[in-house]
Amino acid sequence: MAKSSPRLTKMEELAKVAGVSVSTVSRALAGNPLINAKTRARIVDLAAKHNYQINENARNFRLQKTNVIAVVLMLDVKSEQHTSDMFFLEMLGAIADALSVQNYDLLLANSPMTNVLDIHNSRIFRQSDGIVFIGQGNQHKQLNEFSDLDKPMVVWGSNLPDRRYCTVGADNVVGGYLATKHLLNLGRKHIVFMGDINMPEPKQRFEGYLKALKEKGVKFDKRLQIDVPFEMSHASEAINDLLQQKISFDGAVCCSDLIALSAIAALTESGLRVPEDVAVVGYDDIALAGYSSPSLTTVRQNIVQGGRILVQKLMAQINGDTVTDSVLKTELIVRRSSGAW
Amino acid sequence: MAKSSPRLTKMEELAKVAGVSVSTVSRALAGNPLINAKTRARIVDLAAKHNYQINENARNFRLQKTNVIAVVLMLDVKSEQHTSDMFFLEMLGAIADALSVQNYDLLLANSPMTNVLDIHNSRIFRQSDGIVFIGQGNQHKQLNEFSDLDKPMVVWGSNLPDRRYCTVGADNVVGGYLATKHLLNLGRKHIVFMGDINMPEPKQRFEGYLKALKEKGVKFDKRLQIDVPFEMSHASEAINDLLQQKISFDGAVCCSDLIALSAIAALTESGLRVPEDVAVVGYDDIALAGYSSPSLTTVRQNIVQGGRILVQKLMAQINGDTVTDSVLKTELIVRRSSGAW
DNA sequence: AGCTTTATTGCAATCATTTGCATTAGCCAA
DNA sequence: TTGGCTAATGCAAATGATTGCAATAAAGCT
Numbered sequence: 001m002a003k004s005s006p007r008l009t010k011m012e013e014l015a016k017v018a019g020v021s022v023s024t025v026s027r028a029l030a031g032n033p034l035i036n037a038k039t040r041a042r043i044v045d046l047a048a049k050h051n052y053q054i055n056e057n058a059r060n061f062r063l064q065k066t067n068v069i070a071v072v073l074m075l076d077v078k079s080e081q082h083t084s085d086m087f088f089l090e091m092l093g094a095i096a097d098a099l100s101v102q103n104y105d106l107l108l109a110n111s112p113m114t115n116v117l118d119i120h121n122s123r124i125f126r127q128s129d130g131i132v133f134i135g136q137g138n139q140h141k142q143l144n145e146f147s148d149l150d151k152p153m154v155v156w157g158s159n160l161p162d163r164r165y166c167t168v169g170a171d172n173v174v175g176g177y178l179a180t181k182h183l184l185n186l187g188r189k190h191i192v193f194m195g196d197i198n199m200p201e202p203k204q205r206f207e208g209y210l211k212a213l214k215e216k217g218v219k220f221d222k223r224l225q226i227d228v229p230f231e232m233s234h235a236s237e238a239i240n241d242l243l244q245q246k247i248s249f250d251g252a253v254c255c256s257d258l259i260a261l262s263a264i265a266a267l268t269e270s271g272l273r274v275p276e277d278v279a280v281v282g283y284d285d286i287a288l289a290g291y292s293s294p295s296l297t298t299v300r301q302n303i304v305q306g307g308r309i310l311v312q313k314l315m316a317q318i319n320g321d322t323v324t325d326s327v328l329k330t331e332l333i334v335r336r337s338s339g340a341w
Numbered sequence: 342m343a344k345s346s347p348r349l350t351k352m353e354e355l356a357k358v359a360g361v362s363v364s365t366v367s368r369a370l371a372g373n374p375l376i377n378a379k380t381r382a383r384i385v386d387l388a389a390k391h392n393y394q395i396n397e398n399a400r401n402f403r404l405q406k407t408n409v410i411a412v413v414l415m416l417d418v419k420s421e422q423h424t425s426d427m428f429f430l431e432m433l434g435a436i437a438d439a440l441s442v443q444n445y446d447l448l449l450a451n452s453p454m455t456n457v458l459d460i461h462n463s464r465i466f467r468q469s470d471g472i473v474f475i476g477q478g479n480q481h482k483q484l485n486e487f488s489d490l491d492k493p494m495v496v497w498g499s500n501l502p503d504r505r506y507c508t509v510g511a512d513n514v515v516g517g518y519l520a521t522k523h524l525l526n527l528g529r530k531h532i533v534f535m536g537d538i539n540m541p542e543p544k545q546r547f548e549g550y551l552k553a554l555k556e557k558g559v560k561f562d563k564r565l566q567i568d569v570p571f572e573m574s575h576a577s578e579a580i581n582d583l584l585q586q587k588i589s590f591d592g593a594v595c596c597s598d599l600i601a602l603s604a605i606a607a608l609t610e611s612g613l614r615v616p617e618d619v620a621v622v623g624y625d626d627i628a629l630a631g632y633s634s635p636s637l638t639t640v641r642q643n644i645v646q647g648g649r650i651l652v653q654k655l656m657a658q659i660n661g662d663t664v665t666d667s668v669l670k671t672e673l674i675v676r677r678s679s680g681a682w
Numbered sequence: 683a684g685c686t687t688t689a690t691t692g693c694a695a696t697c698a699t700t701t702g703c704a705t706t707a708g709c710c711a712a
Numbered sequence: 713t714t715g716g717c718t719a720a721t722g723c724a725a726a727t728g729a730t731t732g733c734a735a736t737a738a739a740g741c742t
Binding site: 009010011012022023026027030032054055056057058059060061062063 | 727728729730731
Binding site for chain 4: 361362363364365368375376377380399402403404405
């Protein structure tokens with residue numbers, strides 16, 4: 001073991017120990033090829049041995065960078081919550097991981113914004129090199145305006161037609177398609193679609209739903225599409241409504257696991273068996289989905305990959321590149337409640 | 342409307358506009374009483390008018406401050422997860438809110454730490470003025486060592502006997518007590534306690550459980566205490582074990598809502614009715630608790646207040662004050678599944 | 683050997699702000 | 713008027729890194 005030297009805090013000290021100038025140390029640590037390979041190796045070793053850590057404050061100041069990216073959660077607790085809360089936390093974790101690889105930090109926007117444009121005069125804006133928006137909420141227009149500010153930004157969400165910002169999102173059409181096709185393959189013909197098709201993502205899932213129906217030659221019954229918000233309490237009511245109206249159905253595609261669980265609860269309370277009488281598919285694969293009883297078949301978005309790509313797109317922008325949208329694969333996790341065992 | 346001037350980015354520019362020196366501007370904006378009140382007012386006005394925003398990078402660099410506090414989530418996905426994921430997100434939000442009031446930012450520690458002491462050489466340590474640990478995990482000892490580093494820190498968790506760090510936490514004893522007493526008041530006598538009493542928080546909740554039993558003169562049956570981890574799949578097994586062993590019970594106090602929901606699932610699958618045959622109480626009040634069927638009575642910790650106090654204690658330390666621990670009130674949210682309607 | 687070229691390193695300016703100390707201006711008293 | 717005092721302001725150093733350009737040394741070429 002090398003003797004544990006007192007920690008060196010300034011490049012100047014390390015330079016003295018190494019017998020070179022500060023410039024050389026700076027370049028050596030930055031991997032600048034100007035510096036002789038041997039010298040560089042020696043300096044890097046010394047830095048490690050003396051436990052030298054660069055002062056990132058000074059570095060960022062000099063480079064006019066922050067090495068921080070801000071994350072804004074576009075959740076609206078009232079009614080338009082993008083999807084389950086669990087989703088946000090997982091996404092946050094995924095982004096933080098992807099960022100740490102690049103030595104970037106994650107700055108969390110304090111509270112849900114009522115207007116995205118407010119960010120312009122906030123710390124979030126000045127103190128970050130770029131911004132990740134998780135979800136679009138109902139602020140597609142504001143996000144478009146925001147993109148004119150030329151701050152590197154990227155949005156997790158659906159690729160709305162007239163967007164001027166870069167989006168990364170799961171393939172909602174395929175998600176809706178897979179869920180629906182799964183039920184169709186199980187022989188179900190009367191499949192409810194639960195999700196508010198005025199919102200960007202449910203709308204695309206609904207497209208997939210229609211596509212699957214068409215493929216199997218099943219006619220769409222518009223009474224079976226229900227604009228239920230992500231908030232789950234409404235789902236039970238919607239199910240009860242259907243039952244009361246004697247509209248029969250044997251399957252349900254839900255736009256979130258919470259909706260699905262709520263629907264299942266309503267169904268079982270009405271004496272129907274899940275999945276025997278009604279097979280249900282959720283969306284998101286929250287932790288509870290696998291443990292609930294009956295366990296829930298659901299569509300999973302690859303959140304880790306999503307976070308990684310969001311970060312990658314943002315970094316590209318920070319480096320001055322132009323970027324294109326990205327659509328991620330989604331997969332179906334088959335469990336019991338969809339009648340598949 | 343004053344004509345919108347081009348944005349001033351440097352103090353120097355503002356100084357020129359104001360016809361004073363940079364020093365004066367700096368002092369004026371900082372509210373330094375050396376500066377004549379009129380001059381100060383004039384400068385502040387000019388700053389606002391020209392939309393001048395101080396370069397916080399430069400400022401922090403000069404002041405050797407970061408104006409950032411780091412948050413480390415001590416979750417261990419394997420087995421010791423503190424409580425529901427929802428809890429973390431809510432706590433994170435609460436802390437972020439409390440910090441933004443003080444103009445501090447929140448830096449999220451990327452991934453769960455296997456050893457808290459690793460933080461010492463990480464960005465988290467250098468790039469923050471203080472650290473909030475959410476939960477103790479199994480690292481009480483390391484946290485104690487960490488506190489010797491004299492970095493401002495505060496821990497959300499229970500006040501373990503030999504701690505050298507400052508904690509803020511909910512009153513777990515009262516939480517366990519309230520949950521148990523509630524069931525006792527409903528006439529239940531054989532109450533299962535589901536939670537790993539080797540972990541700090543469940544242990545204290547168990548104390549409250551015992552206290553409630555004693556108060557009602559109910560003898561404790563040690564077969565009814567089950568070391569189930571927060572992870573929920575084990576809860577069903579535990580319940581099934583009890584049923585198989587013909588150990589009868591009519592109530593259950595669970596250390597998380599997920600455990601409770603899992604237990605309820607196992608019970609109903611075995612043909613038992615909840616809450617008629619077995620009344621169940623959870624812990625945390627996750628979103629799902631209110632919507633599940635039957636809806637879940639649970640113990641709620643005041644997370645917003647918790648976040649605020651965590652921040653307050655940390656700020657005090659940053660300012661050089663010494664701080665004391667803090668124990669928050671917890672309350673019981675009564676819903677259907679505990680048999681109360 | 684003398685000159686040119688190349689590889690490596692060092693000097694010094696720079697980034698935007700804060701702050702100890704010096705300076706100036708204004709005022710009052712002698 | 714002049715000296716002394718105070719209130720207000722300015723000068724310049726300092727914070728720790730990066731980088732264009734200059735300088736040096738080594739090597740190659742004739």
